[in-house]
Amino acid sequence: MWSSGIIGQDKVKNTLNKSIQQDTLPHAMILEGSSGYGGLPLGLMIAQALLCTESEHDLGCGQCKSCHQVDDLIHPDLHIAFPVVRKEGVERKNTTSKDFMPLWRDMILENPYLSYNDWIRAISKTSANGDINVKECNDIIRQLSLQAFAGTRKVQVIWIADEIGTNGNKLLKLVEEPPPGTFLIFICLNTEKMLGTLISRCQVIRLSPIDDASIVKVLMEKYQVAHDLAHQSALLSDGDFSQALTYAQLEEDTLLDHVLQWIQLCRIRDYHGIRNWSVAFGQMNTEEQKTLLSYFLKVLESIIYGLLLGDQAIRMNELDKKKLKSCVSNLHLSVVEIEILNDLIADMTSKIERYVPGRMVMFDGSLSLSRILSGKIHHPG
Ligand SMILES: [Zn+2]
Known part of the structure; x- marks a missing residue:
């Protein structure tokens, strides 16, 4: 369950939970903040809640086929896009997230607080910059126009949406009028790089740094970091779990x-x-x-x-x-x-x-x- 792996962020979790319960979740939203604040796991938590077939569980039941598929990032109605670089043997304009999906999935399942730098370093031998290209945007529009495979809802998560740049123009119409049952969740580090026209069509949720105590707890329990080191790493990280983990390790x-x-x-x-x-x-x-x-x-x-x-x-x-x-x-x-x-x-x-x-x-x-x-x-x- 993505909801149980989220570190701290109780306030925003509760707010989102309430919107899901009351069916008032916006169809397009931006979760803004450093990767180490947990925008991605929160986005996946929302996706799991929306796609769960046992509707009485607000954040997903964790038991149904749909929940398992979202846990493993293989749900057919959960679409995910993220910045990539050129893949060897493929032209850049034809390279999209799909070409890197197995690696991304492995890395995110290992650490959903993965930083963008770590991702780019994993896929690029040079200092190439990643981006979300026109083909990716067209793919997003096309796949969201199709019928949902399993239920009635489709969720599109766009990780590090900062890198869409002006290609975001392509998505304006989609964001303004998504097909019925479609939810778009943009995870971005900083809305500064995103088009104003795109931002204004979304509800923006600005994430706060994670509280020290929650970081210490996870470092100690999940990563077996000694108390003093966990505490020191949390203090230094300023609420960014990726940073804290790096310091602690x-x-x-x-x-x-x-x-x-x-x-x-x-x-x-x-x-x-x-x-x-x-x-x-x-x-x-x-x-x-x-x-x-x-x-x-x-x-x-x-x-x-x-x-x-x-x-x-x-x-x-x-x-x-x-x-x-x-x-x-x-x-x-x-x-x-x-x-x-x-x-x-x-x-x-x-x-x-x-x-x-x-x-x-x-x-x-x-x-x-x-x-x-x-x-x-x-x-x-
Ligand atoms: Zn479920």
């Missing part, structure tokens, strides 16, 4: 130790250490490299919060707070300097995304970091 030393060690190497200009550190960084996979850099951004944010709002504003456990404070207390960073560091890390991340070798990115970045921190050395060595 990095083993050994905590990310904070890594980041502080790096700052220390740069601060004392230990070039030998920086070289070894860069080599080790180069051996991580792209996702781990990006996680480390994004964690660095979190640390910088924490330092700013500490400076401007006091220690209680820092979202870290007490031990980490102490480590952070003892490291930054002799750096005397100003808010402006932290902004410069922010830009540096953002630049490093974008190089990693463009597949510049991690070792080079890290070595260059470390030299810049050393320069920024160099005026800060009070007791070198």
Whole structure:
């Protein structure tokens, strides 16, 4: 049952449940928010409720054939579209979600909070951007115009609808007047990229970050993460389950130790250490490299919060707070300097995304970091 796998989000779950009960669910809706907030599992929960053949169960009975098929993402009246890249041997204009469906299904069944980046990385060896093309839009229109296979309803889920772009024009008529019994659920990260004309024809539900306690519970129960690590990962993730899971699954030393060690190497200009550190960084996979850099951004944010709002504003456990404070207390960073560091890390991340070798990115970045921190050395060595 998709409804039972949803992490937190009780409020929106209740609202949707009520609309389903009262039969007031809009025929076109947008669930907006980071993938880690759970837009997709919520969309699939709605689909399951709509397609269940035992109508007395509001969110689906979980027992009927229809519910099982939605659980496995193989219901003939549940249509799903998502961004793809060109498939080998097929022209891009002819490539659609169907060409990647088995892989997508496996990945979503494994983790419905999958991030868009992880998806694109799984299907593209290069830094190609995915999108939802014209053929996909035409397919959507065509299949929704057909009779439902099993019951009277059809559900179209469009995951990362951000990537429809102006092709969304094709869907305007469909969204305005869907065939009877048809529901369109757009899952998007941010409505900014979507056509205003499309948005205005849908009911938009903006998802909030997931509460910390719900994230901690799932990390501990489903992923066997130890309490302290689960708690720390939840705090850092700002309510994004994908992020929390990524943080929690990095083993050994905590990310904070890594980041502080790096700052220390740069601060004392230990070039030998920086070289070894860069080599080790180069051996991580792209996702781990990006996680480390994004964690660095979190640390910088924490330092700013500490400076401007006091220690209680820092979202870290007490031990980490102490480590952070003892490291930054002799750096005397100003808010402006932290902004410069922010830009540096953002630049490093974008190089990693463009597949510049991690070792080079890290070595260059470390030299810049050393320069920024160099005026800060009070007791070198
Ligand atoms: Zn059912």
